[in-house]
Every structure is written in C-alpha cells, then in structure tokens.
Amino acid sequence: MSDKPLLQTLSRATITPNGIQLSVDWHKSSQYPLFCCSSSNSDRSIHRTIPYHDILFAEELDSSASDGDFGTREVELTYVARNNKLELKKEIVIITDYEPNLSQTILQKAYDQTNRTHPPRILVLINPHGGKGKALKLFEDKAEPILKAAQCEYEVCTTLKHQHATELIRTRKDILEFDTIVCASGDGIPHEVINGLYQRDDRAECFEHLAVTQIPCGSGNAMSLSCLDTNDPAEAALSVLKSPSVRIDLMAITQPSQPVRLSFLSLTYGMIADGDIGTEWLRFLGPFRFEVGIVTKLLQNAKYPCDLSVDFCAKDHQLLSQHYSDNTKPDYSKTKHLPITDKSFELKSPSLENPPPKDWERLDSQITDNLSIFYVGKMPIVSADTNFFPAAIPDDGCMDLVITDNRSSVLDTANLLLQVDKGTHVLQKDVIHSKVKAFRLAPRIPKGYLSVDGESFPFETTQVEVLPTLLKTVMKEGTYAETGFPSYS
Numbered sequence: 193m194s195d196k197p198l199l200q201t202l203s204r205a206t207i208t209p210n211g212i213q214l215s216v217d218w219h220k221s222s223q224y225p226l227f228c229c230s231s232s233n234s235d236r237s238i239h240r241t242i243p244y245h246d247i248l249f250a251e252e253l254d255s256s257a258s259d260g261d262f263g264t265r266e267v268e269l270t271y272v273a274r275n276n277k278l279e280l281k282k283e284i285v286i287i288t289d290y291e292p293n294l295s296q297t298i299l300q301k302a303y304d305q306t307n308r309t310h311p312p313r314i315l316v317l318i319n320p321h322g323g324k325g326k327a328l329k330l331f332e333d334k335a336e337p338i339l340k341a342a343q344c345e346y347e348v349c350t351t352l353k354h355q356h357a358t359e360l361i362r363t364r365k366d367i368l369e370f371d372t373i374v375c376a377s378g379d380g381i382p383h384e385v386i387n388g389l390y391q392r393d394d395r396a397e398c399f400e401h402l403a404v405t406q407i408p409c410g411s412g413n414a415m416s417l418s419c420l421d422t423n424d425p426a427e428a429a430l431s432v433l434k435s436p437s438v439r440i441d442l443m444a445i446t447q448p449s450q451p452v453r454l455s456f457l458s459l460t461y462g463m464i465a466d467g468d469i470g471t472e473w474l475r476f477l478g479p480f481r482f483e484v485g486i487v488t489k490l491l492q493n494a495k496y497p498c499d500l501s502v503d504f505c506a507k508d509h510q511l512l513s514q515h516y517s518d519n520t521k522p523d524y525s526k527t528k529h530l531p532i533t534d535k536s537f538e539l540k541s542p543s544l545e546n547p548p549p550k551d552w553e554r555l556d557s558q559i560t561d562n563l564s565i566f567y568v569g570k571m572p573i574v575s576a577d578t579n580f581f582p583a584a585i586p587d588d589g590c591m592d593l594v595i596t597d598n599r600s601s602v603l604d605t606a607n608l609l610l611q612v613d614k615g616t617h618v619l620q621k622d623v624i625h626s627k628v629k630a631f632r633l634a635p636r637i638p639k640g641y642l643s644v645d646g647e648s649f650p651f652e653t654t655q656v657e658v659l660p661t662l663l664k665t666v667m668k669e670g671t672y673a674e675t676g677f678p679s680y681s
C-alpha cells in the first residue's frame with residue numbers, strides 16, 4: 193500500500209449521521225462507477241457516502257468562504273476505500289456548515305467507537321524474525337501507511353532476540369505515555385509484552401491504562417484473528433485505530449521452577465503440544481509441519497498420562513451451554529469493570545507444595561491414564577481456520593477446557609480434528625468440553641512438551657487460574673470474531 197493517498201476531485205459534501213455524503217457532478221467524475229452508493233436524484237449529480245468508520249483524518253484547509261457562502265469550508269479527508277483490498281484516498285470536499293470546529297467534529301465521529309477524539313499513541317514492537325522473516329516488510333507495506341495517514345503518534349522498536357519484548361516493556365520508563373502497545377508479530381510477542389507489564393512495579397497502573405493488541409505478521413496470529421477478525425495487517429491496523437477497547441481475562445501459570453507467568457491465549461499438553469513444539473525440527477516443511485506432527489501421533493495412538501485436578505465452573509455440555517447463554521454479550525466494550533489494583537494480581541489457588549483444594553475434582557484415571565489432547569484456551573481462534581474454543585468468552589472468569597483420550601478410535605480422533613475449523617469438534621460425545629476456573633496438571637511421563645501461547649514452557653507440574661479482566665485489548669465491534677458456537681441441542 194502506498195502511503196501517498198490518491199487525491200480525488202473537489203466535491204460538495206454534507207455531514208450525515210453515517211458519514212460524509214458527497215455530491216459529485218457525474219459527467220466530471222471518472223469515479224462514478226466505482227463509488228456510486230446511492231442513485232442520482234438530479235440529472236447532474238450523484239451521491240456517495242464516506243462512512244465515518246473509514247475516515248482516518250480530517251483537516252480544514254481554508255476557513256474563508258470558497259464560493260461566497262458564509263460557513264463554507266474546504267476540508268481535506270483522508271480515508272480508506274475497499275476495492276478488493278484497502279486503499280488510502282485523500283479528498284478535498286466543500287462543506288457548508290456552521291460548526292465552528294468542523295474537522296474536530298468529523299474526527300470525533302470518525303473515532304467515536306473508541307471513546308477518544310484522536311488516534312491512540314502507539315508503541316509498535318516488530319519481531320523481524322516473525323512470520324518466517326516477513327514481519328517487518330508486512331508492517332511497513334500494509335500497516336504503517338494507515339497509521340501515518342491517521343497522523344497517529346507512534347514509535348517503532350524491533351526485537352533483537354527471544355524475550356527481548358519482555359525486557360523492553362519491563363524497563364521502559366515512559367511506557368504510560370502510550371495508549372496502546374501493538375505487536376507486529378505472531379502470538380509470541382503479545383505473550384512477552386504482557387509478561388513485561390506483569391514484571392513492572394507499576395503493573396496495576398500499566399494494566400489499567402495500556403491496551404495490548406496485534407497486527408498479524410507472524411505464523412500464529414490468534415490475537416488478531418480472535419479480536420480483530422482478520423489475518424490481514426492493513427485491516428488490523430485500521431481496527432486498532434477504530435475499535436473499542438475491551439477488558440479480557442488472563443491466565444496465571446505457576447510452575448515449581450519459574451516465577452508466575454501470564455498467558456492470554458492457551459496452554460496445551462499431549463498431542464497438540466507434541467504436534468506444535470515437538471516438531472520444531474520439521475520447520476523446513478513450513479505450515480504442514482503441524483499436520484505432519486499430529487498425524488504421526490494419531491497413527492501411533494499416542495497417550496500422555498498425567499494427574500489432573502480441576503476447579504470446574506460448568507462441567508458437562510448442558511451446563512456449558514447454559515453458562516454460554518448466560519454470559520455472552522453482543523458488545524463487551526460496554527461492560528463496566530472494577531479498576532485494576534494490586535489486588536487484581538493476587539492468586540487464589542494454593543501453592544504447589546500443598547495439595548489442590550478439596551472442592552477441585554481429580555479426573556478419573558480412565559481419562560488421565562489415556563489422555564491424548566489437553567487444551568485450555570481463553571480466545572476462540574487459535575490459528576487460521578482453527579476455531580478450537582468456540583464457546584470462549586472474554587470476561588467470564590473461566591478458561592475453556594477440551595480433553596480427549598485415546599480410547600476413542602483413530603478415525604474418531606481424526607474426524608474430530610477435521611472439524612476444528614467449524615468448532616463442531618466440541619460436540620463429539622467423547623470430548624470433554626468444560627468451563628473451568630483453575631486446574632493442576634502433573635505430567636506422568638519423563639519427557640514431553642507444554643506449550644503456552646505457542647511458546648515452549650518447562651515440562652513440569654503446572655497450575656493455572658484465571659485473573660479476571662486484567663488485560664485491556666482492542667476488539668472489532670467490541671466482541672470476539674463471530675465463531676458461531678454450535679449449541680448442544
């Protein structure tokens with residue numbers, strides 16, 4: 193995308209509730225076939241509307257009357273147009289209006305969903321290694337022109353090594369000068385950013401004020417797919433500027449050898465972790481690596497014994513359906529939450545030296561001796577075309593848990609995995625699909641993989657609980673991407 197928007201013809205315009213309506217002399221306009229939004233109501237002019245959602249910037253050029261009318265002003269509009277892909281456009285329009293601060297009024301309407309009158313001040317972290325080395329180019333070509341066109345204040349930092357994003361965010365003194373941290377990366381960088389914020393002395397203030405979001409430039413872009421409903425960096429950049437912020441739950445992970453770490457997406461043990469982290473050596477296969485890993489484990493009928501204690505919130509399919517309908521909302525940005533304080537970080541579960549609480553349920557050994565998939569998540573879409581947690585809710589204080597064991601036939605498990613794009617795998621009768629508040633997982637095999645937000649974690653006893661509404665992020669339309677949770681009827 194060029195960051196020099198195309199300048200359009202001078203048109204007369206009016207402010208309407210939905211956008212700026214332009215009247216264009218049709219015989220002078222070469223744009224007619226492309227832009228006509230409403231039919232002509234005169235012989236000479238046609239109307240089209242630039243929706244406020246597409247306007248990035250508005251600036252008054254000349255407040256003196258351009259054609260002798262009192263209150264007639266020239267305003268330069270910068271906006272995006274959709275023509276297969278997003279394109280930047282600039283247009284000078286003549287507006288007759290008595291509003292004293294016309295461009296400010298237009299900008300207010302353009303950003304009204306965000307509760308700001310200006311684009312956010314952004315810190316961009318780019319992982320040049322992400323997305324097989326394409327992240328920097330994707331950001332510069334597709335996302336940055338949109339930030340520039342919106343006259344957005346932003347600063348770009350590049351990560352130089354694993355964990356660098358955590359270090360940058362933990363040590364940055366002026367972090368509260370920004371409104372939003374944008375990760376131009378896969379899911380690894382938001383994971384590191386959230387943990388960098390968590391390690392700060394002023395973490396309560398940081399989590400209260402700063403939003404963390406993603407422009408999808410990696411191989412796994414779950415945050416953008418789930419929250420911004422796109423895998424396209426240009427669309428995501430537009431959404432980052434235009435969408436409301438929403439508070440979401442995080443997961444706190446306790447392990448014997450580690451300080452507590454936070455996760456925004458998922459934790460997996462068993463076949464999926466093996467297929468992901470356990471196939472790093474197959475990177476040369478590109479995106480097929482994961483499928484090859486899973487099919488191999490499936491054919492081996494692999495099992496991953498463990499001990500598992502769970503604090504269930506809605507255990508069976510019926511209770512889960514009820515929980516889902518009681519807790520889903522059309523727009524989570526409207527929900528009022530308590531402010532984040534030091535208490536928001538307090539863990540409720542016992543330390544690992546103590547046994548799990550008596551009211552947690554120890555899962556039947558028939559399941560845990562034969563476990564094949566153990567996957568918990570907080571966002572619905574874990575990678576492109578994988579709607580693994582179709583019932584995920586941003587702020588229900590629960591994780592979604594999916595468990596299968598290898599007593600199901602290979603065909604049944606294969607059939608289940610073939611349904612993850614639609615999210616109907618959770619309807620299978622052999623699948624445990626529950627809402628849980630906390631759990632403790634102790635692998636009973638000496639070696640294996642534990643994956644958190646796609647990153648490898650130490651293979652040891654792991655206890656997880658939800659920290660409600662800790663993270664501010666950005667969500668298109670204030671909700672997760674439409675995943676269409678298939679209800680259990």
Ligand SMILES: Nc1ncnc2c1ncn2[C@@H]1O[C@H](COP(=O)(O)OP(=O)(O)OP(=O)(O)O)[C@@H](O)[C@H]1O
Nearest residue numbers: 322323351352353354355377378379380410411412
């Ligand atoms: N400059 C760098 N060189 C190497 N690794 C880096 C660099 N910067 C960040 N990383 C690491 O790259 C890993 C993957 O990052 P990210 O999730 O953004 O990309 P991805 O392409 O989706 O991931 P993956 O490589 O797992 O497919 C993270 O663990 C991160 O710490």
